[in-house]
Every structure is written in C-alpha cells, then in structure tokens.
Amino acid sequence: MTIVIDAATPADIADLRQLYYAVYGPHYPVALGTDPVEMSRLIADPHSLWLVARCPRTGGLAGSAAIRSEAGSRTGKLEGLAVHPDHRAAGLAGTLTEELCARMLETGRLDSVYATVRTVSAGPQRVVSRNGFRPLGILPNAVDLSSRESLALYARHSAGVLDRRVPVPEVPAPLAPLLRTVERNLGIDYADTAVTAPLPTRASTTPARLEMIEAPGFVRRRFHDRFPDADRWFYPLHTPNTLLVADDDRFEVYAYLNRTGRYCALVAAHPGPAVAADCLEAITRTLTRAGTGYVEALLPLSEHGLLSAFLAQGFIPSALYPAMRPEADGDRFHDYVVMSRAAEQIDFRGVVVDEQLQPYLDAYASAWASTYLPTLEVAP
Template structure:
C-alpha cells in the first residue's frame, strides 16, 4: 500500500500516542510516545526531525524521529514504529532512511546513533540497510518487556571519519574495543599506543554517610550550567541532568539523567573532575539503584586517559 511521509504536527499527537500503544503496549519507556508535553516540545522547538506515514485514507501507520544536539553535532534515531497491520512492506526502512537523510542534509550533524532492541532481528536489519554500522552491545540496559539488552549502531556524515583527530594512547583494557572499532568502522588506530597504567589514588572511605541524591530538575540544570559553563565540558549529548549525587563531605557533585521508568541512569558529568569519584562508584550505584535505576552508563572522551582509568578500576 502506498503511504505518504510528512513532518509530524501538533494535531498528530493523539494518533501518535495510539500508534505507540498499538506497537509497544504500556511498556514503551520513551516519553516521545506517551507524554504529550514532550511530544509537543519536540515537534515545535526545532530539536527533532519527526516524520509520520499515512495511508491514502489518512490513517497514521508509521513514525520515526531523529533527536538532535546541534552543539555536539550528534543525533539519535528513536521512536521508530510501524503499525502491526502494515509491516512487511519496507515501511520501517523507508521511514528510517527518510528521517536520517533529512537530519543529515541540514549539515549540522556529524553522526547519528541508534540503540536497537535485540529480541528481534528486524530493527537491526533496518538500521544496517540505512547505513548504520554496529558498534557493540549495552547489556541489560533497559526495561521494556522485562530487562533487555540493546545493540548500538552509528551512521556518519560524509567525510567525518576522515577528519577524526587521532588519539595517542588508551588504557590497555580498551585496546580490544579499539581493534573492534577499527575493523567495524574502518578508522585507523594503528598509531594508538597503550597508556602506562596510572598509580592508584588513595581510595575514599564511604561508610555510614550515604551519597545524597537531590531530585530537583530545575535546580540541577541551573547548577550544572554554573559548574560547566563551557559547552565543550558538557560532553554527554542528548542528556540533560535531572538529579544530583553529592558526597556527604562535598568532595564531588555527580550530575545524572535518572529515568526510573526505563530503569536507567546516565552519568552526565562530575565536578570537579571524574577522578573525584575514585573509590565512590559502588556507593553511587547503590544510591541510583535505590532511586529506581538498575543500569548506569557514562560517556567519556577517548583521550581522557585519567577518567577512563578511574571508571575501569571500579
């Protein structure tokens, strides 16, 4: 059946919510398919490219979104959904290709990434057919229909990898990952050396005093911008912290995007620097687990050897 692709509009929100319910039921952990306020903002504020698919009769049968972070030049493909009655005709691939081409054509993005459920092969084939390359697995990363693992894929704008700045050295435990990235993506890491392991810093003692959790999103955002005024220091694209984890002695402030619905936590930044978490990550994980997250992730620059060593040691 012929379908027409068009940008999402505010008047589509009710039908989009119904589509995501038809596809995922009550278990869809992403607010773009369930929260009207979030959906309205994404449609109107220019932060996303959102395409819908309609039949000649006007039925909304498909949706796909690329959420963008222009400051980091990164976008994320998410919210791909095709009504169960319209699968098997290539609509998912067509939507994916169209929304990705639209996003990359703006020239403000260097790369797109997607995290894909691995319980079925179909979504993985869809992204691979549209130029995404497999980068790895995120084990037990999300609560959808139980605890599920996700596969990580990325697609790059033309010429981006050729402009990549080389990294001189990485911790030895990352050399296997680097070799896999070289083979899978084609980047040349032959000149990257193994870093000499840093001497272990004295471990902080965390006993009776727990790490304090501040769940006040507006305050946390203001504090985050005060602590990290330069955009270059806010390294985690597409994540805005909504929670603050603070050592009882004030030794560090860890900014997190905590999502109890998805059972996940993204550790966005640490003040004054990641090394301040030395010896504290287990206590931090205990705190976020009590707040409803079973899984935590962070994103670190490959060139930040000190931060990588701290997290690998934990």
C-alpha cells in the same frame, strides 16, 4: 497503497500514542511516545525532525520516526522508529529512516546520528544497517521493558567525518578488543594507539556519604550554573534530572535517571571528574539502592586516567563512538567510549544479534572476563 511521508504535527499526538501502544505495549519507557507535553516540544523543536507515514485514504498513521538533536550539537539520535503491525511488510521503517537521514545528515545539519536498537530480534538491527548505520557496541541490561533488555548502539556519519578524527596516543588494555572490532567494522585505524596497562587508582581514603536529590528543575538550573558551556562536559540529549552530593561538599555528580527504564547516565561532575572517580563505588551503590539496574558514562577515548578509574570500579567498555564530538572549529573530531555497569546478572541467552554485531558481543565478554574473572596461578 501509497504512503505519504510528512512532518508530525500537534494534531497527530493522540494517534501517535495509540501507534506506540500498538507496537510496544504499555511498557515503552520513552517520553516521545507516551508524554503529550514532551511530544509537543519535540514536534516544535527546530533542531529536531519528526516524520510520520500516513495512509492517504484514511489519514491514519502507519509509522513514525524522529531524529532528535539540540542547540549547539552536531549529533542526533534516531528515536521512536515504529511501524504499525498492519503495515510491516511495506518497508516503511527503512523509508522513514532514510528520509530522516537525507534531511538531517546529507544536508549538513548534523555530523552523525546514532540509534540504540533492541536485540530481542535481528529485525531492528537490519533496518538500521540497510540504511547506512554501522554497529558500535552493545549495552547489556541497558533498559527495563517487560524484562531487562540489552541494546545495540549504531551510528551513521556524514561523508568525510570519520577521516578527520583526532589521534589517541594510548588506551587501557581492556579496551583493545573493542578497538579491534571497530577497526574491522568501520574500516578506521588505531594502529598508532598504544595499548597499555590501566593506570593505578585507589579509592578515596574517606568514604563518601551521598545525598541524592531528584528535583529536575533545581538540578537543571544548578547544572547550567556549574557548567555554562559544554567544554567540561559532553553528553548529547541528556539533561540531568538527579544530583548526587557528597555530604562534605567534595563533589557533585549530575545524572540523568530514567525511573521507568531503570537506567542512569552519569553526565558531569563538579569540580571535576577525577574527584568523583575516586568515589565511583559509592556513587553506583547509591544509584543501585535507588532502583537503577544500569549505569553508564560517556568518556573521551583519550582520557587514559579517567578510563582506568572506571575500569577499576567494574565499568566495562561497551561501545566506541568514533568522531562523536567536533572540536570548536569543527574541523576535527574526538572519539568517545561508553563505559557501563550492570547491577543485575547479565543473561545473553535471549539476545539475537546479526553477523555485524556478534564481534561486539564477543569483545564485551572478553572485557567483562578480564575485569571480573581473576587470573589464577596454578601451583606445581
């Protein structure tokens, strides 16, 4: 049967919700497949593209996928890739992915597209790999579905983007396994990047007492007042909905908290990240008490001091996204690293990874060991 690929419309929303339920069951934590209001916004968004696969005879939906972006951003995210169980032998996942990338990357609308892929089976990893996406890392315990699951980070770049990266002078030593893995998998070079000891850090001498405010509208308005442009923050496709405030007004931390998936992304800090970095332990403890099982931050690879502060508080370098953010003139690109911390015990026994992703699992295990396993001296 010939399948027709075209753009999703508001009239498809009810059928799309049924499709995602058929594929993922009742625990899908993404608004794209569950919230009609957010689905309508994405369909109408001129910076994004949502495609569906239709059966011409019945008009029913056989598959769905979207690339979401936002105004002023050159980065997109592949989301909501789903194929109805009755149509999984037709190669629809690859067809939808390739068509989206052709329209968003090959036309020059975006510089790169990333995807977070489930690791309960190798199938989703192979779908994105066959369509030009390459692995960048693994995010352990990143989301709570029917159980706590780890995700893999993949990305696909437009032609020539990876060749225009800004050099990074040095990185803390725990990032070395991740850099070496990215070099081998993506064919890029960090030979001129020195691997040095993390900078000494110390926690604030005055313990931080934090107030947590979950008021999406208020937080969004205050965030845009504090950060009218993206020069002092960068986290694509994450609008803060939660605010952590020190009771002495030393700092504010803006975060995106997903209650359904029980994960959190630290987006920005005011007046600057260095002040909040001294109180990372209090910040993560507050989020853990609020039910968050996974916290991540996206940091510039060039920020040696900031990376050292996160390492000192138990965050692990989980993924490296080369050429993620362009400079103002768009000619060169900066690398970013995902630093993550899991509140619950990580169990990789149920993780299934393909050959390309396995080195990232090994790199994470090496970084975790160097952070959490002490170096013991053996007495003669």
